Amino acid sequence: MKAVITVLGNDKRGIIYNVTKILAESDVNILDISQTILDGYFTMVMIVDIEKCNIKFEELQNRLEAKGAEMELNIRIQHKQIFDSMHNI
Amino acid sequence: MLSYEGILQTLSMIDNQKLDIRTITMGISLMDCADSDGEKARQKIYNKIVEKAGHLVEVGQAIEKEFGIPIINKRISVTPISIVAGASADKDYVKFAEVLDRAARDVGVNFIGGFSALVHKGYTKGDEILIRSIPEALAVTETVCSSVNVGSTKAGINMDAVKQMGQIIVEAANLTADRDSIGCAKLVVFANAVEDNPFMAGAFHGVGEPDCVINVGVSGPGVVKTALEACKGAPFDVVAETIKKTAFQITRVGQLVASEASRRLGVPFGIVDLSLAPTPAVGDSIARILEEIGLEHCGAPGTTAALAMLNDAVKKGGVMASSHVGGLSGAFIPVSEDEGMIEAARIGALTLEKLEAMTCVCSVGLDMIAIPGDTTWQTVAGIIADEVAIGMVNNKTTALRLIPAIGKGVGEEVSFGGLLGSAPIMPVNKYNCDVLVNRGGRIPAPIHSLRN
Numbered sequence: 086m087k088a089v090i091t092v093l094g095n096d097k098r099g100i101i102y103n104v105t106k107i108l109a110e111s112d113v114n115i116l117d118i119s120q121t122i123l124d125g126y127f128t129m130v131m132i133v134d135i136e137k138c139n140i141k142f143e144e145l146q147n148r149l150e151a152k153g154a155e156m157e158l159n160i161r162i163q164h165k166q167i168f169d170s171m172h173n174i
Numbered sequence: 175m176l177s178y179e180g181i182l183q184t185l186s187m188i189d190n191q192k193l194d195i196r197t198i199t200m201g202i203s204l205m206d207c208a209d210s211d212g213e214k215a216r217q218k219i220y221n222k223i224v225e226k227a228g229h230l231v232e233v234g235q236a237i238e239k240e241f242g243i244p245i246i247n248k249r250i251s252v253t254p255i256s257i258v259a260g261a262s263a264d265k266d267y268v269k270f271a272e273v274l275d276r277a278a279r280d281v282g283v284n285f286i287g288g289f290s291a292l293v294h295k296g297y298t299k300g301d302e303i304l305i306r307s308i309p310e311a312l313a314v315t316e317t318v319c320s321s322v323n324v325g326s327t328k329a330g331i332n333m334d335a336v337k338q339m340g341q342i343i344v345e346a347a348n349l350t351a352d353r354d355s356i357g358c359a360k361l362v363v364f365a366n367a368v369e370d371n372p373f374m375a376g377a378f379h380g381v382g383e384p385d386c387v388i389n390v391g392v393s394g395p396g397v398v399k400t401a402l403e404a405c406k407g408a409p410f411d412v413v414a415e416t417i418k419k420t421a422f423q424i425t426r427v428g429q430l431v432a433s434e435a436s437r438r439l440g441v442p443f444g445i446v447d448l449s450l451a452p453t454p455a456v457g458d459s460i461a462r463i464l465e466e467i468g469l470e471h472c473g474a475p476g477t478t479a480a481l482a483m484l485n486d487a488v489k490k491g492g493v494m495a496s497s498h499v500g501g502l503s504g505a506f507i508p509v510s511e512d513e514g515m516i517e518a519a520r521i522g523a524l525t526l527e528k529l530e531a532m533t534c535v536c537s538v539g540l541d542m543i544a545i546p547g548d549t550t551w552q553t554v555a556g557i558i559a560d561e562v563a564i565g566m567v568n569n570k571t572t573a574l575r576l577i578p579a580i581g582k583g584v585g586e587e588v589s590f591g592g593l594l595g596s597a598p599i600m601p602v603n604k605y606n607c608d609v610l611v612n613r614g615g616r617i618p619a620p621i622h623s624l625r626n
Binding site (some may be wrong): 128132165166169 | 176177178180181182183184185239240241242243423426427429430494
């Protein structure tokens with residue numbers, strides 16, 4: 086099963102490090118990363134494979150959101166299907 | 175292939191444009207709960223609702239979190255209670271409403287629809303008792319919604335029922351006068367009511383439906399409005415195409431949530447209702463879409479044309495996005511639940527007569543409209559007759575949720591809070607129609623009902 090992680094907020098050091106650390110610890114494999122900075126606004130989209138994730142989806146979501154709150158970023162993870170269904174026929 | 179822009183667009187729709195799933199509604203048949211002993215019937219009703227819908231809210235919340243899409247309401251619709259309770263010897267069905275209310279609260283849904291009767295051609299004993307019980311049932315319960323179908327294209331209009339519903343609406347208003355007549359906000363009078371409507375207050379689970387089913391209603395006026403902001407000055411062809419594309423995207427989310435809820439609950443998927451449903455929140459208004467198309471205020475000349483195009487484009491875009499489409503499917507125009515409509519009504523741009531014209535081209539009808547508290551029941555019945563006639567002749571569902579605001583008049587407002595919103599009291603034509611509504615009988619079905 087695939088999920089999309091999005092990270093939005095003001096750019097600062099260690100964003101990718103902190104997010105990928107949680108993913109590595111949870112056995113979540115990163116399939117694709119796109120990242121850009123628009124006017125100092127950090128935007129990152131990751132497609133990840135959560136098939137072998139060693140914790141529940143909700144727990145992973147809580148860890149990412151908690152890290153987001155700590156770093157003053159909006160970090161979220163959603164099942165990929167919602168994007169597929171809206172943008173692909 | 176999923177694009178970066180697509181992902182960010184979806185997030186922006188959810189975060190900034192209020193894209194959400196308006197409701198997951200579980201339809202539950204109560205046909206097998208009928209019993210000659212009312213007490214036993216109510217026990218069976220309670221047990222069945224709790225058994226079927228026990229996990230509805232929990233599953234809805236899980237989908238909401240995993241997909242990152244808000245699901246505003248989880249609701250239940252049941253078989254019209256007049257049919258189920260009719261088998262009992264009870265002379266009053268208020269206790270049936272109370273058991274629905276208790277079951278709804280215990281499973282955690284915010285509304286339960288189906289305190290209903292279908293009388294477009296005539297009354298059964300159960301229908302008579304149910305309709306008489308409506309005002310008290312709505313006054314003593316919080317979550318129960320009631321509806322009565324008084325006309326159809328096939329059967330014509332039951333004018334005895336129209337007359338009675340005029341009286342019932344006024345009585346329901348009086349019984350809840352201390353709460354801005356909120357009883358009437360939970361009461362719908364229909365023509366051509368549909369059996370699989372997921373939206374309240376008019377939802378009930380039709381007799382042709384399966385034992386249990388999941389229906390989903392989508393929303394997204396803010397998404398359509400934002401998409402149209404990029405079409406300034408463009409001809410209608412472009413506007414219609416833009417709405418279609420947006421409606422497709424909105425409905426796809428509805429289809430996804432519906433099939434996921436159906437799978438997790440082990441209940442068949444029924445339909446997605448291709449709807450644009452507003453809320454009183456800023457940025458979630460149908461009126462603002464119409465204004466974006468080019469009106470100074472909703473209600474101005476051109477409103478009906480813009481709404482007709484919007485309604486049609488929503489259906490065309492949505493129909494390909496879902497495997498089964500049903501319910502009411504169209505744009506809703508409930509005055510008190512739409513921030514732009516509230517403003518238009520407040521400044522006098524939107525009148526009752528203009529709303530009546532608008533209901534000819536969209537779903538559903540004269541919805542959540544506050545009228546002066548001293549409006550007579552005969553006038554209420556006259557308004558019902560007009561709206562039901564529009565539904566009958568045009569082969570469409572029309573509905574009325576009129577709120578006579580007891581103790582208040584034009585220039586004042588009623589306020590219900592939450593999704594039901596608030597509404598300025600609109601003036602009503604002051605000339606009487608007493609002789610017309612007192613005739614009773616049935617208006618015959620129109621000639622084009624004979625399609626066989």
